[in-house]
Every structure is written in C-alpha cells, then in structure tokens.
Amino acid sequence: MKKVMVGMSGGVDSSVSALLLRDMGYDVMGVTLKLFSNEDIIEAEKTNKTCCALSDVEDARSVAYKLGFDHLVFNFKDKFRKYVMEQFADCYLEGGTPNPCIECNRHIKFDKMLLRAKELDYDYIATGHYAVINYDESSGRYLLKRPKDRSKDQTYVLYSLTQEQLSHTLFPLGNLTKAEVRKIAEDAGLVNSQKPDSQDICFVPDGDYSGFIRKFKGIDIPEGDFIDIKGNILGKHRGIINYTVGQRKGLGISLGKPAYVVKKDIKKNQVVIGDEKDLYTNSLDSCDVNLIPFETLEKPMKITAKTRYSQNEQEAILSYSGNGIYHVEFDKPQRAVTKGQAVVFYNDDIVVGGGTIL
Numbered sequence: 001m002k003k004v005m006v007g008m009s010g011g012v013d014s015s016v017s018a019l020l021l022r023d024m025g026y027d028v029m030g031v032t033l034k035l036f037s038n039e040d041i042i043e044a045e046k047t048n049k050t051c052c053a054l055s056d057v058e059d060a061r062s063v064a065y066k067l068g069f070d071h072l073v074f075n076f077k078d079k080f081r082k083y084v085m086e087q088f089a090d091c092y093l094e095g096g097t098p099n100p101c102i103e104c105n106r107h108i109k110f111d112k113m114l115l116r117a118k119e120l121d122y123d124y125i126a127t128g129h130y131a132v133i134n135y136d137e138s139s140g141r142y143l144l145k146r147p148k149d150r151s152k153d154q155t156y157v158l159y160s161l162t163q164e165q166l167s168h169t170l171f172p173l174g175n176l177t178k179a180e181v182r183k184i185a186e187d188a189g190l191v192n193s194q195k196p197d198s199q200d201i202c203f204v205p206d207g208d209y210s211g212f213i214r215k216f217k218g219i220d221i222p223e224g225d226f227i228d229i230k231g232n233i234l235g236k237h238r239g240i241i242n243y244t245v246g247q248r249k250g251l252g253i254s255l256g257k258p259a260y261v262v263k264k265d266i267k268k269n270q271v272v273i274g275d276e277k278d279l280y281t282n283s284l285d286s287c288d289v290n291l292i293p294f295e296t297l298e299k300p301m302k303i304t305a306k307t308r309y310s311q312n313e314q315e316a317i318l319s320y321s322g323n324g325i326y327h328v329e330f331d332k333p334q335r336a337v338t339k340g341q342a343v344v345f346y347n348d349d350i351v352v353g354g355g356t357i358l
Contacts, residue, residue: 003027004124004170005117007109008064008071010056012192013128013173015063016181019188020172021126022067029122030064030071032057033108035080036203059192066190076112083107085203089213095266096340097244099157099309100201106160114168124170129154132174133166136293142166144292144351149177156309159344159354160290210242224269226253229262229278237271240264246279246336280333286343289326289355293347297326303345303352305330307337313346326355 006018008030022028034057057073064071084103091098109127117125130152132145142163146153161169173181185193204212214221221239228234235253237243243251247261253273262279263272284307291297297320304313305328315331328343337357344354 001025001027002124003029003122004126005113005120005122006030006126007113007128008032008060009128009198010059010192010195011128011197012182012185012190012195013130013197015060015128015190015192016184016188017126017128017170017172018063018069019067019184019190021170022069024172026124028067028069030060030069031113031116032060032071032073033080033113034073034075035077035084035104035108059195062191067188074113074116076108079112080104080108085216088201088203089216091340092209092213092241093217093266094340095240095264097338098340099342100203101157102160102342105157110161110165110169114165117168124168126170126172128173129158129171130173130178131155131158131171133169133171139293141293145174146346146349146351147171147174152178155346155351156306156342156344156354159292159342159351161292162290163292166292210239213241222269224271226251226273227270229272229274234273240266240269240271243271245338276335279336281337282333283327283329284334284337284343285321285358286326286328286355287324287358289324289353291353292351296320301347301352303328303347305343305345307334307341307343307357318345318352325358 004021004026006014006021006028008014008018018028018030061071084100084107087103088098088100114125130147130149131154132147134143134145136143144155144158144161144166146155182193200207221241223236223238224240226234226237238252243261243264245261248258251259253259258276259273260276260279261271262274265272297318300317300319303316303318305316306313314334317329319327321327339357341357342354343357345352
C-alpha cells in the first residue's frame with residue numbers, strides 16, 4: 001500500500017484531498033505546518049483571515065480523526081521565516097512586489113515537507129491545490145496542467161515544481177470543481193465543509209504590508225519624492241514600500257486627474273507617477289526560471305503568459321537570452337507588469353514554466 005502525507009491547512013480542499021486518497025486505498029497521514037511563532041498565530045487568530053491559525057489546526061485534526069488516520073504538526077517556522085517572510089520583506093525593500101505563496105510552495109510545502117515525508121518513508125505528499133499532474137511517456141517527464149475548474153486554477157503558484165517534486169506529489173482535486181469538493185465534504189460530514197477560503201497573505205492577515213515590514217525588519221521607511229515621468233517633483237510619498245506599480249488609490253496626492261504608480265526608483269527613493277498609458281509594456285525579462293516539459297528552451301516558442309494570478313493568459317513569444325534570463329515578447333502591450341511578481345508560461349493546458357519578473 002502506497003503511503004501519502006497530506007498537507008492539511010484546516011480548509012475544505014485539503015480535507016477532501018485526504019478523504020479521496022484514503023478512499024483510493026492509500027495509507028494516509030495528515031500534517032499541518034506550523035509557520036509562525038505563537039504570538040504571530042494569536043494575532044492571526046484575531047483577524048480570522050489566515051490559513052494557519054490555531055483553529056485551523058483543530059479543524060485539520062478533527063477531520064483526520066473522523067476519517068481514521070493520524071495527524072501531526074510539523075514546526076517549520078524557522079524555515080518559513082527565512083525563505084518566505086524575509087524574502088517578502090527584502091523584495092519590497094528592493095522595489096519589487098513579491099508573491100509569498102510561490103516561495104512557500106517552492107521552499108516549504110514541496111521541499112521541506114517532501115523531505116520530511118521521505119525521511120518517514122512516505123511515497124508521496126499531497127495538497128488541496130487545483131492542478132493536474134500527468135506523466136508523459138514520450139518525453140519521460142512529468143507535466144503540470146490546468147485543472148477542470150478554471151476559476152480555481154492554482155498552477156500560477158506551482159510553476160516552480162521540479163521533476164523530482166512532481167513525481168512525488170498528488171493533486172486529487174485536479175478533476176473536480178469547487179462545488180463538487182464542497183458537496184463531497186458535506187456528504188462526509190466534515191466540520192469545514194462550508195468554511196470560506198483564506199484570501200490574504202497568511203502572515204499579514206490585516207493587509208498592512210508596510211506595517212509588517214517595519215516591524216519585521218525593525219526599520220523606519222523614509223519619505224521621498226513623487227515625481228512625474230519627466231523628473232518634476234510632485235510632492236512627498238510616505239515611504240516607497242507603500243506603493244506598487246499600477247496603484248491608483250491611496251497615493252495621497254491630487255493632480256486633478258487619475259494618477260498611477262508607473263515605477264519605483266529605490267536608489268533615489270522616488271515614486272514615479274504617470275498616466276494609465278504609461279503602465280503598458282510590450283515585453284519583460286525574467287530570472288530564476290523553472291521549465292517543466294523540457295530541460296532547456298532550444299528556440300523561441302509561442303506561448304501564452306500571465307503576470308498576475310488573476311490575469312487571463314496573453315499571447316507571447318518566449319526566448320532564452322542567456323545567463324539564466326528568459327525574454328517574453330507579448331503580442332499586445334500589457335498593463336502594470338511588476339518587478340518581483342511571477343510570469344508563468346503556458347502551452348494550451350500545459351504549464352511550460354515560469355520565473356520572477358525583473
């Protein structure tokens with residue numbers, strides 16, 4: 001009997017994943033990852049918006065007990081702090097806008113948890129992500145594909161999965177819709193069948209990224225100048241980490257017309273303000289790229305790409321520029337392409353790969 005370790009957040013998706021795997025005949029163990037200090041968890045609990053609060057651990061344990069398998073809690077808070085929280089703060093301080101869910105998947109769920117599973121002699125790990133993994137016999141490689149429920153497609157945050165990780169990972173929900181998952185949970189009498197999905201960054205549940213960075217790094221963020229695209233000073237900003245490319249609301253400056261953040265200059269501590277037309281670009285470069293269906297990109301490839309989780313894919317050409325840099329040339333100009341975010345490449349339903357926008 002194959003053994004699978006299921007990452008259980010306390011939500012309905014991971015719980016149904018565990019139920020389905022148990023019914024398929026796997027030897028299942030549920031695990032919940034402790035990612036914060038106790039003080040952080042208590043603060044998160046107050047907001048009721050995070051996926052990692054104490055009540056979530058209890059929900060996961062309750063489901064495991066009901067379904068008849070063991071449940072453990074793994075303490076990964078030091079790794080999470082290093083690979084996710086510090087990276088999040090550093091990216092903002094360097095002028096980018098990070099996606100911590102991608103880093104959590106890259107370094108914690110599909111790295112540290114998989115290593116722990118192997119240490120305990122488990123064959124697979126599984127999560128409640130909406131995605132599909134297939135093995136392609138012709139290429140001898142594992143493929144990551146979009147799920148049945150396109151509205152829940154989570155492949156954007158999974159592009160970093162390696163062949164080794166894909167070969168030891170199960171996504172039981174890939175061929176189900178969210179409505180079907182909730183129905184399965186309800187029929188099974190699971191305590192979290194109608195539990196809402198978490199929406200916010202788990203370690204910043206109040207959404208105050210600037211406040212988190214100030215506290216986490218123990219630093220003050222100085223004011224600086226708003227300037228227009230010609231370099232004229234327009235006023236003072238409240239600290240460069242309070243702004244992201246494409247932002248319109250909350251700028252604290254009135255120009256008598258709609259104004260947008262079009263660029264951030266960290267060295268000069270300046271936020272560049274412009275019109276909406278100034279947000280558009282035809283291309284981007286990316287680094288830290290992971291390719292899935294093949295090892296290397298031998299020649300330019302027609303793809304679709306998305307630069308934000310909620311964005312529809314856009315037609316483009318992907319090419320390798322050398323030195324680990326991949327270039328994306330879009331058929332149509334794209335709005336608010338942002339440093340630090342991920343760009344993910346697709347070929348129909350197949351995830352070609354992805355990287356970090358420079």
